[in-house]
Amino acid sequence: MTIEMGESSGKIGNRRMRSMATIVLVHGIGQEQEAADTLEAEWVPALAGGVRTAGYIAIADRIQHDRTSKDKIDARMAFYGALYLEAGQQGSDPGEFGAQEGVMAEELAVQWLERAAAQASRPNEQAAAVRELAYVRQEVGAEEAGLGALKRSAIKGVARLRWFAPYGMGFAERFVNKALAQVTRYFTDERIREAAQRSVLNLIDPETRIVIGHSLGSVIAYEAVMRLDQPLPLLITLGSPLGLDTLIYPKLRPQPPFFPPNVKRWVNVADRDDFIAAEPDLTSMFSTGIPSGAVFEGDRTVDCGAEPHRARFYLTKALVGGPVGETLGKSLKSSDAQPAR
Incomplete structure (x- = not known):
């Protein structure tokens, strides 16, 4: 259209x-x-x-x-x-972030993780969100999680939740990026x-x-x-x-x-x-x-x-x-x- x-x-x-x-x-x-x-x-x-x-x-x-x-x-x-999808928008893909959008997207992903960690009805989903929040907040030691996990972003953490598991991590991260980019772009x-x-x-x-x-x-x-x-x-x-x-x-x-x-x-x-x-x-x-x-x-x-x-x-x-x-x-x-x- x-x-x-x-x-x-x-x-x-x-x-x-x-x-x-x-x-x-x-x-x-x-x-x-x-x-x-x-x-x-x-x-x-x-x-x-x-x-x-x-x-x-x-x-x-x-x-x-x-x-x-x-x-x-x-x-x-x-x-x-x-x-x-209109020509001339910032970024060539609806899932790419500008500088201001990137900050807001990461904060929004943290809130999504906090919500899942606090109120998810399924114990395994709640446990996964708690674990990802610990990585994001660097509350997990390097000896437990590895150096890569210490640097994990909230966006990557959201993509690891059960919602997106059937699609594989590559697709999940792209979908989460796109979702966050569209929300933040609406406000920016x-x-x-x-x-x-x-x-x-x-x-x-x-x-x-x-x-x-x-x-x-x-x-x-x-x-x-x-x-x-x-x-x-x-x-x-x-x-x-x-x-x-x-x-x-x-x-x-x-x-x-x-x-x-x-x-x-x-x-x-x-x-x-x-x-x-x-x-x-x-x-x-x-x-x-x-x-x-x-x-x-x-x-x-x-x-x-x-x-x-x-x-x-x-x-x-x-x-x-x-x-x-x-x-x-x-x-x-x-x-x-x-x-x-």
Whole structure:
């Protein structure tokens, strides 16, 4: 997908190329080789499945229907992945770091390790994270770990965790580098930050009911929604790093962060073993300024199995589908609005 910049507005051309949406989806890291359409093909059926699991059968059918159907509930992907492949960006690869990015990436990797060491539900995963932190902090003696281990970076330590083991260390390190580079570049490159948010805002109109963001996409969704001048019935954040209190939380805009003033309901969902989500309970960090009548469910947890950060596994859960069905049901006839019993 080519990202077009408006001639005078500085807005990307998403509004011209894609229609508005009832549900706006915002993808996470590592999607630069995808497109809005390919990601929609994965996300939309998964979301419909979660809505169906929650009992909203008629609404799930309308989410899955062909887009030309008059009864279709349209869900669109806000795609920003191509920004990381544009010519002229610093570095020739989306996994390369500039000097400022490298420092932030190493600090972010340390926080991911600390999260896994403190809260991983599987003892072997927790033990691996504790061991890698000891190497990073040089708490392991040379006679135990070898000189190479003493110099191990947090980024390499994250790549050694069970998440990436099936892919081999070479692939794992490249994936981790890419993930960290994309997170840090969002905060250090104003052009990427603005264009990513604009990809969300350009899909929103008065008929939009829901915004769902995963991983880095939850950060982009949050900052974009903070700029809305219209009500948004539901914001859902999945596997979100918004709670990284030393690296991401202090860089959010505006500061200090608070509850989005035009959002009526915010549901945050995290897997306990999703260390990218760092802090699964956002309640204490974003409860300031909750409008009268608004609802904040900032501490919902699910089990996504062996791939705790996969977007599709989050979307299929009733804990996600339920709020979607409830929100959409309020604008539908009563026969569609009630979950099946």
